[in-house]
Amino acid sequence: MNPQPRIAVIGAGPGGLLCARVLQLAGVDVTVYDADASLSSRTQGGTLDLHADSGQIAIEDAELLDEFIALARPEGQSKRMAAPDGAVLMEHLAAPDEFAAPEIDRAQLRTLLADSLRPGTIRWGHRLTEVRGGSRGLRFADADGASADVVIGADGAWSRVRSALTDALPRYTGVSFVEVVFSSVSTAHPHIARLVGDGHLWVNGDGRSMILQRNSDDVVRGYLGMRVPLDWLAEAGLGVADGRGGLLAGSPSLDANATQRTDTERVRAEIRSRFADFSPDLLRIVDESEGTLPNRPIMALPTPMAWEHVPGVTLLGDAAHVMSPFGGNGVNLAMLDGAELARAIILALRDGTDLDDAIRAYEQTMIDRGASIGAGANAAIVEHFAAGGPDLDGVPDFDVEAERWRAGADEYRAARRE
Numbered sequence: 369m370n371p372q373p374r375i376a377v378i379g380a381g382p383g384g385l386l387c388a389r390v391l392q393l394a395g396v397d398v399t400v401y402d403a404d405a406s407l408s409s410r411t412q413g414g415t416l417d418l419h420a421d422s423g424q425i426a427i428e429d430a431e432l433l434d435e436f437i438a439l440a441r442p443e444g445q446s447k448r449m450a451a452p453d454g455a456v457l458m459e460h461l462a463a464p465d466e467f468a469a470p471e472i473d474r475a476q477l478r479t480l481l482a483d484s485l486r487p488g489t490i491r492w493g494h495r496l497t498e499v500r501g502g503s504r505g506l507r508f509a510d511a512d513g514a515s516a517d518v519v520i521g522a523d524g525a526w527s528r529v530r531s532a533l534t535d536a537l538p539r540y541t542g543v544s545f546v547e548v549v550f551s552s553v554s555t556a557h558p559h560i561a562r563l564v565g566d567g568h569l570w571v572n573g574d575g576r577s578m579i580l581q582r583n584s585d586d587v588v589r590g591y592l593g594m595r596v597p598l599d600w601l602a603e604a605g606l607g608v609a610d611g612r613g614g615l616l617a618g619s620p621s622l623d624a625n626a627t628q629r630t631d632t633e634r635v636r637a638e639i640r641s642r643f644a645d646f647s648p649d650l651l652r653i654v655d656e657s658e659g660t661l662p663n664r665p666i667m668a669l670p671t672p673m674a675w676e677h678v679p680g681v682t683l684l685g686d687a688a689h690v691m692s693p694f695g696g697n698g699v700n701l702a703m704l705d706g707a708e709l710a711r712a713i714i715l716a717l718r719d720g721t722d723l724d725d726a727i728r729a730y731e732q733t734m735i736d737r738g739a740s741i742g743a744g745a746n747a748a749i750v751e752h753f754a755a756g757g758p759d760l761d762g763v764p765d766f767d768v769e770a771e772r773w774r775a776g777a778d779e780y781r782a783a784r785r786e
């Protein structure tokens with residue numbers, strides 16, 4: 369083995385945690401730094417489907433497959449599409465033993481991965497502000513600095529590690545999602561529970577969509593998606609325009625768009641007027657949502673996004689290739705990137721080969737894959753929200769899609785054995 373390098377992962381999201389877990393299983397020392405105060409200090413949002421050919425491969429590498437299966441919801445893969453008048457246009461019921469892409473709550477996934485690490489591996493409350501020079505000095509906003517030989521930027525869409533490699537920043541896709549949530553849905557909002565069923569509900573209007581998903585624990589979460597200018601809330605007199613949809617300048621977090629909590633009812637009224645042609649039953653989704661209706665402008669990095677390789681600094685997941693959520697690839701790629709980067713490091717250390725060459729080779733595969741999948745996802749969201757109503761032609765064949773994930777998993781494993 370090479371002498372052990374000091375490895376720092378910046379970001380305890382699914383990608384960073386997965387990478388750290390695989391490194392630790394192989395006995396490689398790693399420290400994870402995250403801006404959050406603790407694992408539970410921030411709501412983690414909705415549900416994610418882990419694809420057989422990517423997210424599940426990574427979970428297998430992390431030796432957490434049984435734990436994942438215990439939490440996963442295969443029935444969550446069911447899909448229903450409705451028209452704005454409420455008419456059901458398409459229904460797909462997922463079999464209870466269909467494991468091509470079962471759902472798991474983001475919070476459950478993050479907890480599963482974080483708990484799999486040795487105590488003390490994650491340093492919460494460490495918001496990275498800068499990676500400096502050849503010694504890889506790490507500066508944090510409210511904590512002492514540190515240094516590392518290899519810095520892995522897993523710090524999401526607004527990555528600070530990325531700025532050590534490139535000036536590229538995510539761009540607005542032209543679509544914003546407003547988050548809705550319903551807890552104790554079967555008793556407090558039974559009509560919404562019925563609308564959504566066990567899986568997903570899509571209601572597509574002209575340039576607007578309601579996308580709702582069943583989560584665990586009797587919760588439904590979702591998004592009211594709209595083709596709008598980035599500063600649509602500010603234009604409606606409900607926030608402060610700053611060119612990033614109300615994101616505070618320099619803030620790495622996607623947040624509530626500078627809209628004051630007290631404005632929630634005005635935001636609700638604004639959204640209601642934008643969905644006015646939807647049926648009264650569907651409008652209850654706007655009326656009854658709990659919380660502050662946070663606005664999430666959907667941002668994406670250019671594709672391809674490459675950079676001149678810099679020894680000792682690399683990226684994974686959204687930090688490298690944040691893309692539109694269409695296709696549900698973001699978390700799957702982040703975790704697969706994490707697993708592949710960890711394997712590259714482990715093999716180089718085991719075989720005594722050049723660690724930097726291994727990271728460079730990882731980057732090539734990761735950048736090419738992220739660019740090709742990202743370009744598709746970014747085009748899909750633009751197309752979906754272009755003028756027009758519900759389009760059944762654009763709905764994939766879900767059985768074919770499931771078969772593609774299974775076949776992809778077989779191919780991936782076979783290629784790895786070679």
Ligand SMILES: Cc1cc2nc3c(=O)[nH]c(=O)nc-3n(C[C@H](O)[C@H](O)[C@H](O)COP(=O)(O)OP(=O)(O)OC[C@H]3O[C@@H](n4cnc5c(N)ncnc54)[C@H](O)[C@@H]3O)c2cc1C
Pocket residue numbers: 378379380381382383384401402403404415416417494495496497522523524525526527528545591620664684685686687693695696697698699700702
């Ligand atoms: C509305 C929406 C819906 C989505 N739906 C899906 C879906 O259905 N399926 C899917 O696969 N993907 C989906 N995605 C994308 C998915 O959430 C991301 O691709 C995935 O979370 C990326 O994982 P990551 O580990 O790279 O980054 P993240 O999950 O963003 O984690 C980054 C971590 O870095 C930390 N961090 C950030 N900045 C710093 C800093 N300066 N210093 C230290 N720590 C920092 C954060 O606290 C966080 O813990 C969706 C995204 C959006 C916006």
